[in-house]
Amino acid sequence: MATHSVQQSFKGKVFNSSFKYFFQDWSANHGNIRSQMVLLFFRIAQQFHQLPLAWRWIGFPFFAFYELWVVWILGIEISYKATIGPGLKLFHGIATVIHESVVIGKNCTLRHSTTLGSKKGMNDTPVLGDDVDIGCHSVILGAIYIGHRAVIGAGSIVLHDVSNGSVVAGNPAHPIIRQRYTSQRQRCSVD
Secondary structure: OHHHHHHHHHOOOOOOOOHHHHOOOOHHHOOOHHHHHHHHHHHHHHHHHHOOOOOHHHHHHHHHHHHHHHHHHOOOEEOOOOEEOOOOEEOOOOOOEEOOOOEEOOOOEEOOOOEEEOOOOOOOOOEEOOOOEEOOOOEEEOOOEEOOOOEEOOOOEEOOOEOOOOEEEOOOOEEEEOEEEOOOOOOEEEO
Protein backbone atom coordinates (compact mmCIF):
# COMPACT_ATOMS: atom_id res chain seq x y z
CA MET A 1 0.00 0.00 0.00
CA ALA A 2 2.79 2.47 0.89
CA THR A 3 4.63 1.48 -2.28
CA HIS A 4 1.62 2.47 -4.34
CA SER A 5 1.33 5.92 -2.70
CA VAL A 6 4.98 6.84 -3.39
CA GLN A 7 4.69 5.72 -7.01
CA GLN A 8 1.43 7.65 -7.48
CA SER A 9 2.85 10.84 -5.94
CA PHE A 10 5.37 11.14 -8.80
CA LYS A 11 3.36 9.62 -11.64
CA GLY A 12 2.49 12.22 -14.24
CA LYS A 13 4.52 14.93 -12.53
CA VAL A 14 7.83 14.19 -14.23
CA PHE A 15 7.38 16.44 -17.27
CA ASN A 16 7.88 20.03 -16.19
CA SER A 17 9.65 22.59 -18.32
CA SER A 18 10.24 25.12 -15.55
CA PHE A 19 13.73 26.27 -14.65
CA LYS A 20 13.07 25.28 -11.04
CA TYR A 21 12.55 21.63 -12.05
CA PHE A 22 16.08 21.27 -13.40
CA PHE A 23 17.63 22.64 -10.20
CA GLN A 24 15.44 20.82 -7.66
CA ASP A 25 18.44 18.89 -6.28
CA TRP A 26 20.85 21.83 -6.32
CA SER A 27 20.46 23.05 -2.70
CA ALA A 28 20.53 19.50 -1.31
CA ASN A 29 24.04 19.14 -2.79
CA HIS A 30 25.33 22.58 -1.78
CA GLY A 31 29.10 22.75 -2.15
CA ASN A 32 29.32 19.53 -4.18
CA ILE A 33 29.52 20.75 -7.77
CA ARG A 34 30.01 17.26 -9.24
CA SER A 35 26.77 15.97 -7.69
CA GLN A 36 24.95 19.16 -8.64
CA MET A 37 26.00 18.79 -12.27
CA VAL A 38 25.27 15.04 -12.44
CA LEU A 39 21.76 15.59 -11.09
CA LEU A 40 21.19 18.59 -13.37
CA PHE A 41 22.16 16.43 -16.37
CA PHE A 42 19.92 13.65 -15.04
CA ARG A 43 16.93 16.01 -14.81
CA ILE A 44 17.53 17.31 -18.35
CA ALA A 45 17.85 13.77 -19.76
CA GLN A 46 14.70 12.82 -17.86
CA GLN A 47 12.83 15.69 -19.55
CA PHE A 48 13.98 14.65 -23.00
CA HIS A 49 12.86 11.09 -22.22
CA GLN A 50 9.37 12.38 -21.34
CA LEU A 51 8.88 13.81 -24.83
CA PRO A 52 6.67 11.85 -27.21
CA LEU A 53 8.64 9.18 -29.06
CA ALA A 54 8.46 11.09 -32.35
CA TRP A 55 10.16 14.10 -30.70
CA ARG A 56 12.61 12.24 -28.45
CA TRP A 57 15.24 12.25 -31.23
CA ILE A 58 15.84 15.94 -30.40
CA GLY A 59 17.45 14.79 -27.16
CA PHE A 60 19.66 12.14 -28.77
CA PRO A 61 22.86 14.26 -28.64
CA PHE A 62 22.21 14.98 -24.97
CA PHE A 63 21.54 11.28 -24.21
CA ALA A 64 24.87 10.45 -25.85
CA PHE A 65 26.60 13.16 -23.79
CA TYR A 66 24.91 11.92 -20.60
CA GLU A 67 25.99 8.32 -21.22
CA LEU A 68 29.54 9.32 -22.10
CA TRP A 69 30.14 11.87 -19.35
CA VAL A 70 28.06 10.69 -16.39
CA VAL A 71 28.07 6.92 -16.91
CA TRP A 72 31.39 6.17 -18.61
CA ILE A 73 33.69 8.90 -17.32
CA LEU A 74 32.25 9.61 -13.86
CA GLY A 75 31.05 6.03 -13.29
CA ILE A 76 27.60 7.02 -12.00
CA GLU A 77 24.80 4.94 -13.52
CA ILE A 78 21.58 6.80 -12.78
CA SER A 79 19.04 5.81 -15.42
CA TYR A 80 17.15 8.82 -16.73
CA LYS A 81 14.11 6.51 -16.81
CA ALA A 82 14.13 6.18 -12.99
CA THR A 83 11.53 8.09 -10.97
CA ILE A 84 13.37 10.24 -8.44
CA GLY A 85 11.76 12.83 -6.19
CA PRO A 86 13.17 16.29 -5.53
CA GLY A 87 16.04 16.96 -3.15
CA LEU A 88 18.18 13.88 -3.91
CA LYS A 89 21.51 14.19 -2.13
CA LEU A 90 24.36 12.35 -3.84
CA PHE A 91 27.57 12.00 -1.82
CA HIS A 92 30.58 10.84 -3.84
CA GLY A 93 28.40 9.26 -6.52
CA ILE A 94 31.14 7.05 -7.97
CA ALA A 95 29.95 3.46 -8.65
CA THR A 96 26.32 4.32 -7.84
CA VAL A 97 23.86 2.26 -9.89
CA ILE A 98 20.13 3.06 -10.07
CA HIS A 99 17.96 0.77 -12.21
CA GLU A 100 15.51 2.41 -14.61
CA SER A 101 12.43 1.08 -12.76
CA VAL A 102 13.46 2.30 -9.29
CA VAL A 103 11.25 4.85 -7.50
CA ILE A 104 12.96 7.17 -4.99
CA GLY A 105 11.02 9.55 -2.74
CA LYS A 106 11.83 13.12 -1.74
CA ASN A 107 14.98 14.24 0.09
CA CYS A 108 16.80 10.91 0.00
CA THR A 109 20.57 10.53 0.46
CA LEU A 110 22.75 8.11 -1.52
CA ARG A 111 26.45 7.51 -0.97
CA HIS A 112 29.06 6.00 -3.27
CA SER A 113 28.88 2.40 -4.46
CA THR A 114 25.16 2.13 -3.79
CA THR A 115 23.18 -0.25 -5.99
CA LEU A 116 19.40 -0.07 -6.34
CA GLY A 117 18.40 -2.83 -8.74
CA SER A 118 16.34 -5.83 -9.70
CA LYS A 119 16.69 -9.45 -8.64
CA LYS A 120 14.73 -11.16 -11.39
CA GLY A 121 12.92 -8.94 -13.86
CA MET A 122 12.54 -5.45 -15.20
CA ASN A 123 9.99 -4.25 -12.61
CA ASP A 124 11.43 -6.20 -9.69
CA THR A 125 13.02 -3.09 -8.17
CA PRO A 126 12.92 -1.22 -4.85
CA VAL A 127 10.76 1.74 -3.92
CA LEU A 128 12.25 4.19 -1.43
CA GLY A 129 10.06 6.44 0.71
CA ASP A 130 10.92 10.03 1.64
CA ASP A 131 14.02 11.03 3.64
CA VAL A 132 15.75 7.64 3.28
CA ASP A 133 19.49 7.68 4.10
CA ILE A 134 21.63 4.97 2.47
CA GLY A 135 25.21 4.28 3.52
CA CYS A 136 28.06 3.59 1.11
CA HIS A 137 28.56 0.16 -0.48
CA SER A 138 24.90 -0.80 0.12
CA VAL A 139 22.95 -3.09 -2.18
CA ILE A 140 19.15 -2.93 -2.26
CA LEU A 141 17.58 -5.49 -4.59
CA GLY A 142 14.14 -6.70 -5.57
CA ALA A 143 10.56 -5.49 -5.30
CA ILE A 144 10.86 -4.19 -1.74
CA TYR A 145 9.79 -1.02 0.04
CA ILE A 146 12.16 1.08 2.14
CA GLY A 147 10.00 3.15 4.51
CA HIS A 148 10.10 6.89 5.10
CA ARG A 149 13.07 8.12 7.20
CA ALA A 150 14.72 4.67 7.16
CA VAL A 151 18.50 4.43 7.47
CA ILE A 152 20.48 1.73 5.66
CA GLY A 153 23.91 1.15 7.20
CA ALA A 154 27.10 1.06 5.14
CA GLY A 155 27.79 -2.24 3.40
CA SER A 156 24.27 -3.58 3.91
CA ILE A 157 22.56 -6.07 1.61
CA VAL A 158 18.82 -5.34 1.75
CA LEU A 159 16.48 -7.95 0.27
CA HIS A 160 13.33 -7.39 2.40
CA ASP A 161 11.06 -4.46 3.27
CA VAL A 162 12.31 -1.92 5.81
CA SER A 163 9.68 -0.21 7.97
CA ASN A 164 9.37 3.55 8.43
CA GLY A 165 12.05 5.04 10.68
CA SER A 166 14.03 1.82 11.05
CA VAL A 167 17.81 1.53 11.02
CA VAL A 168 19.07 -1.63 9.34
CA ALA A 169 22.57 -2.95 8.72
CA GLY A 170 24.42 -6.13 7.88
CA ASN A 171 24.50 -8.87 5.29
CA PRO A 172 21.65 -9.67 5.12
CA ALA A 173 20.33 -6.43 6.61
CA HIS A 174 18.44 -6.72 9.88
CA PRO A 175 16.88 -4.07 12.14
CA ILE A 176 19.23 -2.36 14.56
CA ILE A 177 16.77 0.29 15.80
CA ARG A 178 13.06 0.78 15.24
CA GLN A 179 11.97 4.36 15.76
CA ARG A 180 8.63 6.03 16.24
CA TYR A 181 8.45 9.63 15.13
CA THR A 182 6.27 11.75 17.36
CA SER A 183 6.22 15.05 15.44
CA GLN A 184 6.94 16.78 12.18
CA ARG A 185 10.38 17.73 13.49
CA GLN A 186 11.21 14.02 13.56
CA ARG A 187 11.83 13.74 17.29
CA CYS A 188 11.90 10.07 18.02
CA SER A 189 11.76 7.55 20.77
CA VAL A 190 13.64 4.31 20.40
CA ASP A 191 11.71 1.08 21.03
